[in-house]
Amino acid sequence: MPTGLRFRAISKTFVTETRKVQALNDVSGEMMPGKITGLVGPDGAGKTTLVRVLAGLLDADSGDVSLSEKGSTARIAYMPQKFGLYEDLSVAENMTLYADLNGLNPDLRNQRFAELNRFTGLGPFQHRLAGNLSGGMKQKLGLACTLIVAPDILLLDEPSVGVDPVSRRELWSMVRALQGTGIAVLWTTAYLDEADGCDQVILLYEGAVLDHGAPGDISAQVAQRTWRVVLPGAETMRKRDVQRAAMALPGVVDAQIKGRNLRIVMAEDGVAPPTSLSNLAALRQFTPTPTPPQFEDAYLAAMRKKNLVASSAAPTLAVDERGTAAAQDIVIETQDLSKRFGTFTAVDRFSFAVRRGEIFGLLGPNGAGKSTTFKMLCGLVPPSSGSALVAGFDLATARADARGRIGYMAQKFAYVAHLSVAQNMEFAGGVYGLSGEGLKTRARAVAIEFGLTPFLDQNCGELPLGIKQRMALACAVMHKPDILFLDEPTSGVDPVTRRDFWSRLNAMADDGTTILITSHFLDEAEYCDRMSIIYRGRQIAAGSPDDIKSAQNGAEGTLEEAFIRLIEAHDRAEPDTRADAA
Amino acid sequence: MSVTANQGSWRWREALGRILFLVRREFLTIWRDKRIRSVLILPPIIQLFLFSYAATFEVNHVPLAVFNEDMSLESRDLVAKFTASPTFTDTARITSMHEGQDLIERGRVLMLLRVPANFAHVLKSGGTPTVQVIVDGRQSNTALIALGYVGSIIEDYSRERAQSLGQKLPTPVLVQRAWFNANMISQWFIVPGIVASLTMIVATIITALSIAREKELGTFEQLLVTPLRPYEILIGKVVPAVVLALGEGLVLALMGIWFFGVPLRGDVAIIVLGLVVFLVSVTSCGLMISALTSTQQQAQIAAFCFIMPCVILSGFTTPIENMPGWVQAITYLNPLRYVLVINRGVFLQDMPLLVALNQVWPMALIGLATGTGAILLFRRRVF
Amino acid sequence: MSQINRQRLVGFVHKEWLQVVRDPSSIIVAVVLPLFLLFVLGYGVSLDAKHLPLAVVIETAAPEAHDFYAALQAGDYLVPRIVASRPEAADLLRAGQVKGIAILADDFGLTSNGAAPIQVLVNGTDGNTARLMQGYVQGAWAAWRAHRQHTNPTLQTPSIAVQSRVWFNETVDSHKSIIPGLIAVIMTLIGALLTALVIAREWERGTMEALLTTPLTKAELIIGKLVPYFVLGMGGMTVSVTVALALFDIGFRGSLIVLLIAASSFMMTVLGFGLMVSTLTRNQFVASIMAITGTMMPALMLSGFIFDIRSMPVVVQVVSAIVPARYFVEILKTLFLAGNVWSVIVPNTFALMAMATLFLAITFRKTRRKLS
Incomplete structure (x- = not known):
């Protein structure tokens, strides 16, 4: 008997060293059998807390969770955000572990594994270590492990984070295929475009339900x-x-x-x-x-x-006056840049050039070589061959000088959690040579500019993600860099914060800062002046967003469609031969 | 010409500024995290007290079983000499060797004294009676020292007896005294060693584990994209570790002086000099570990493999002179051995600076070698 | 109560074992590290102070002085050398080139009443060596006196001979008492290193959350974490004992089965300690520091491995009761040197079992099936 899951008036408060955080405030809703319920909201909205409460991993302070069919029993399966795949175990070993832990009858194992492998397409990769899978394949394996014993209720916490557009589509079609069995699915996401794919949506913001209903009704x-x-x-x-x-x-x-x-x-x-x-x-x-x-x-x-966010009119950050005459200067130029790790070629003869004041996008699915390229340009990884000039410095000879001219924002929030926002900003300015009054003035100005003044004394580890991301950018621009490197800066950030972020980038670019950004959000790639799409270490397309679109499907389509076509075309031409021999 | 000189000094000032900011960040990182603060600062202080009391080779209250087969005045006198000594505790009077054997095996007594039935008779007839002493050798050092005490008690007994009988002593007696530590108090010897060993653990952990932790958290990458050069990052990591461990070492030393009454006979500046050079060399080793490892687990294992032999093969608990030649040769690579000599020498013997320098330069050399190694490895690993 | 399901437990142990096999560091820690430490420290740690340099100042012309000097030379405990003057000897003592000074004044050797004493000065900085030195000189002196009495009956005075025997370690070789203790100390550290990070790591890598979504019980989790490392740890123990017997001639007088039972109890205790630290901290950095400071120095100082617990103040003796190594040091010394002395082995093994139970009970209590 298919059953749904009902939750009423769930509240939950966390107490940290210094503060109390209300993660959920009187949240109610229902997951219906055979339906996909979307739990949509930005990071820090309380999605993960709610899913953990529903999965029984966390006790709510108040409220109750119950099956909608009284007296029925249901198997609840939960896939955490970072699904616990053991990276040093192979695909088959991970699946066997979860089969044993969930008590799957060993006689049925082969049959069930075959079904799941058909479903996920992981069949050819049985002996590959989970750590060597791409982001999308990892999520599919995580889903397979979660589904090993067919559940009645499936809770998915941000399954599409870190997944490229192609894999994202595949994940969606996998979950839709489950619907026929009467299973109730909860899909949480920070990506609003995914809401339209759900049967019903619960919109969460700062721990409270902002709206709920069918996505069409909400849009209407x-x-x-x-x-x-x-x-x-x-x-x-x-x-x-x-x-x-x-x-x-x-x-x-x-x-x-x-x-x-x-x-x-x-x-x-x-x-x-x-x-x-x-x-x-x-x-x-x-x-x-x-x-x-x-x-x-x-x-x-x-x-x-609700006046929850101020209008994101573009703030203008005071950046040094830089002559517009130099706008055609090339500030980043690579020539056949390559990186090999052993026999694996992460980046293969990559050449591109970025002009001053340009926003240049580096796009591609996970594992395509974006981050490696980035790290070579920042001087973190030496190229195996080829050359790169950054701000006029050859990375092979003058790395430290080049580094003084760039600002870098890592994909992962990489600041010491116990330092305050002010301390992080002062350090960021200090190591680039600011000191004394100059540092103080600059820190004050940047804090005001980024709206960080109220948070200056808080430990940065305790900040909500949106503020963390603002602090990371603030730290990266403390020294007024000529070039800004941003590695996946907006992943997991809600659309309002993202707009805010882009308007700052635009202002900086207008003032002559060159910005190199990686992303797999293809709708925001529209704002790049030019971009390069890389796949399996190679550049497969380059140019302005319009150039790329018109080369694929005419200017009417979206960049995402163009991207998927490019990748599919490439896969047809050169199938991935790296699958293991079974 | 002067222009380039100015530029040179400007570059230095810039580098110094960067390092100062990094040092400040390191201090804040350690200080603002309550858990790190407490695991780094509390244990050394507790351990100083525990270990200073524990690390004793003095032998007191040795449980003694007496098997006195001769119920004479003389034999009782002799036994009384033993039981009255603070070294021995009169634990059991037994009536058979079998009983004694059992007591020793079970560890109830450490020593068995057997006075034969003819003791008084032989003694009075001018002969030399033989008393039997059996010691448990499972703790060899205790056994050896207890045997030494037996010798001197018997000696005292014979001399007193001779004097009471008005006999002359034909043989010169032995008068023994100890210099520098007249009562041979173990704490005087052990505290300067504990100070050095505990500061070494703190300094190594901070440097070896903190970089591995930063690598795992991703904050290290954030450091590497700044204009900080590899050697500047290393200096920025060394300075806070040295300052923190030095501060802790001096606090521990003060506690040793106040609490255990360890005399400070020499110049405290020499101790500081020794500790600073020592800590720089130790943190350089810590940095080398951190350059060679990429996870905290590896760093933990490597730090452990470094600290444990250093502590044991330093002369801290057992003298280096007792080790076989090839092990002694290895100990020349151990910075702890040198600083122990300085600490003990300055505290107890007023070691002059020139003598101390003999111990300082090898540490400096070790620090230089490992520091250079760390920079080279570091460059290769991170770039 | 936590139930145990065979399929889940076997599956979990299998996974843990695969991880151990894939990551050589556990195997290195369990097998290579004890070998290395046993080799270096086994040779290095010695309390047998031999060949101690002694300065002898002879101010007398009496021929007995040279007899005495000869007596000092006998045996391999002392290396006497004659120096010209007291100040020179004092300098040597200060510089650490000699460990003591013997002074034979110019009225030495007079056989009449009131013979001048032989003065012996030792360097008290290292109390233990000083005390041993005093004992050696005393022994040499007694031998010299006996020799004199033997060759010259007119010097006969009443004296008492001591016939001493050292049981279990006839030659008073410190290796015999140190090596068994060293095995205990090394295995304490290895055990803690093996497990101190294993639970913290599951939390930091996010795999714990996935495990919590499965029916895996607390008991299965803890047993699953113990079994593979127990096998590894006992492997390391076997290697250590074998090498100790092969390299150092110390003999083994107990029974292997008793050793196996005691060693298993001990291994459970130290692995339990590691798991407890890992469970309580959930953080690799803090767990690392706790494992190093909580095992290395206490095992070294408070286990009775070098320093005799009986000589420590009562408070410290009480504290040493929570050091697992202490019990195993006692058991190993007895098994190696004395044999199956039940009155030593049984209570100490029980103490280990009690501690293992305590650590695992704390681990069990602090293991949550929920996030917090």
């Missing part, structure tokens, strides 16, 4: 406020300039570029947006047409209505 709340402008194909126009100008229009809560379209969300129902972007010559006059709402629009509108 802003049905009268979403507009679309088809942009002319003016090559001189930078998309981020358009976006910024549109954001500044009266009555606009959000403006985003989606392919050739500018999407605008208005604060009020039925109010048409203005028809002119006076400061952009190419868009002096345009005609907005109504367009169907998306989940993200509703989320942003709800947030703004």
Whole structure:
């Protein structure tokens, strides 16, 4: 008998060394059998806490969890965010472990493994160590381990984090395939575009339910406020300039570029947006047409209505005046840059150049070689061959000098947890040569600029993720670097914080800072001036977002579609031969 | 020419500034984490007290069984000499050797004294009676020292007896005295050693484990992208460890002076000099460990493999002179052996600076070699 | 109560064993490290002070002085050398080049009443060596006196001969008492190193959360963590005992079965200690520091391996009761040197079992099936 899971008025408070944090405040909802329930919200919203309470790993302070069919029994399976795969064990060994721990009858094992392998496509990789799998394959293996004994209720905590778009689609289709069995699925995510794939959605923000219902119903709340402008194909126009100008229009809560379209969300129902972007010559006059709402629009509108976030008008960070005359300078240039680890080629003859003030994106699925390229450019990893010039310095000879000119923000939050925000910022400035009054003034200015003033005395380990990310960027720009390296800076960050982040980047780029960014959020890659897509260590496409799209599917499609096509085409041409012999 | 000189000094000042910021960060990292603070600071202080009392070779209250077969005045006098001595505790009077054997095997008594039935008779007739002493050799050092005490008690007894009988002593007596530590108090010897050993553990752990931890947390990468050069990072790691361990060492030394009454006969500046050079060489070894390892587990094992032989083969608990030649040769690579000589020498013997320097330069050499090794390894590993 | 299901337990142990086999560091810690430590420390730690340099100042012309000097030379305990003057001898003592000074004044050797004493000065800095030195000189002196009486009956005075025997260690070779203790000390550290990080690591790597979602019980988790390291640890123990017997001529008088039972109890105690630290801290850095400071120095100083517990103040003796190595040192010394002395082995083995139970009970209590 299929059953769902009901939870009522769940509250949970955590006490840390210095503070109390209310993680969940009176949260109620229900997972229905045969349905995918999306638990959507930014990092720090309380998603993981709720899932852990539902899985029985954490006791709530108050509230109750019960099966919706009274008197029935159900097997609840839970896949934690970082699923506990043993990286030093092979795929088959991991599956065997979880089969034994979950009491799967050994006689049924072979049959069940065969089913799961068909399902995950991990069949050819049975003997590969889990640590050597890509992010997407790891998640599939995690899912297989979770499903070893078929559950009635499946709780998935952020299954799509760290997964490239191709694998993300596959994971979704795997979970949809489960629905026919009457299983109730909870899918948590910080990515709002995934909400549309769910049957119903619970929107969580700062521990409370912001909204719930079918995703279509939630989007419909802003049905009268979403507009679309088809942009002319003016090559001189930078998309981020358009976006910024549109954001500044009266009555606009959000403006985003989606392919050739500018999407605008208005604060009020039925109010048409203005028809002119006076400061952009190419868009002096345009005609907005109504367009169907998306989940993200509703989320942003709800947030703004509750006044939960201030409008993210682009702040301008005072960066040194740098002559615009030098705008065509090449500041990063690589020539056949390669890195080999033993027989494995992580980066294969990669050449690209970035001009001053450009935002350059390095895109690709996990394990494609983005991070390795990055580390070579920052001087963390020596290239096996080829050369790289950064800020005019050859990395082979003047690494420390080159490093003085760059700012670096790592993918993982890498600051000592017990140091305060102020101490981290002072250290970040100090090691780049600031001191005394100069350091203090600069720290004050940056803190104000990034809205960090209220957090200065807090230990950075205890900050919410959005603030952590702001602090990391603040530390990276303390010394006014010429070049900023950002490694997956927005993964797991909610859309509002992400917009905020991008507007800061735009301002810095306008002031002449060169920005090199890696990401697998393809919608934000739209804002890069140019980009390079790498796959299995090789560059498979390069150019502006429009160039890449039109080369694949015409300018109308999204960058994600173009990306998936590129990868599929590459896979057809050169199948991955690295699968193990079974 | 002066321009380049200025640029040179400017570069140095820049480097110094960077290092100071790193040093400050290291201190904050250790100090602001309550758990790290407590595991690094509390145990050495508790251990100083425990170990100073524990590390004694003095032999007191040795449980003694007496098998007196001769119920004479003389034999009782002799037995009384033993039982009255603070060295022995009169634990059992037994009536058979079998009983005594059992007591020794079970560890109830450490020594058995057997006075034969004819003791008084032989003694009075001018002969030399033989008393039998059986000692448990499972703790060889205790056995040896207890036997020494037996010799001197018997000697005292014979001399007193001779004097009471008005006999002349034809043989010169032996008068023994100890210099520098007249009562041979073990704590005087052990405290200077504990100070050095415990500071060594603290300094090694801070340097060896902290870099491995930073590597695991990813904060190390964040350091490496800054203009800090490898050697600057190493200096930034060494200085806080040395300062912290030195502070701790001096606190421990003060406690030794106040609490255990260890005399400080020499110049405290020499001790500080010795400890600083020692700690620099030890932290350099710690850095070498951290350059060779990438996880905390590996660093823990390596730190352990370094500390344990260093402590045991330093002369801290057992003298280096007792070791076989090839082991003695190895101990020349152990920085702890040198600082022990300095500490003990300055505390108890007023060791002059020039003599102390003989011990300082080998440590400096070890520090230089491991420090250079650390920088080279470090460069190769991180880049 | 926590139940144990065979399939789950076997599956978990199998996984743990695979991890041990894949990561050579556990095997190195369990087998190579004890060998290395036993070899270096076994040779290095010695309390047998021999060949102690002694300065002899002879100010007398009496021929007996040279007899005495000859007596000092006998045996391999002292290395006497004649120096010209007291100040020169004092300098040598201060510089550590001699460990003591014997002074034979110019009225030495007079056979009439009131013979001048022989003065002996030792360097008291190292009390133990000083005390041994005094004993050696005393012995030499007694031998010299006996020789004199024997050759010159007119010097006959009443005296008492001591016939001494040292049981279990006839030659008073310190290796015989140190090596068994050293095995105990080394295995304490190895045991703690093996398990101190294994639970903290599951927490830090996030695998613990996944384990908690399975029906794996607390008992299965703890047993699963013990079994592979127990096998490894006992392997290391076997290697250590074998090497100790092969390298150092110390003999073994007990029975191997008794050794196996006692060693197993001890291994459970130290592995239990490691697991407890790991469970309580859930943090590799803190667990590492605790494992090093909590085992190395206490095992060295408070186990009776070098320093006799009986000579320590009562408070310290009480503290030493919580040092597992102490019991095993006692058991090993007895088994190697004395044999199966039940009155030593039984209570000490029980103490180990009690401690193992305590550590594992704490581990069990502090292991949570929930996150907090």
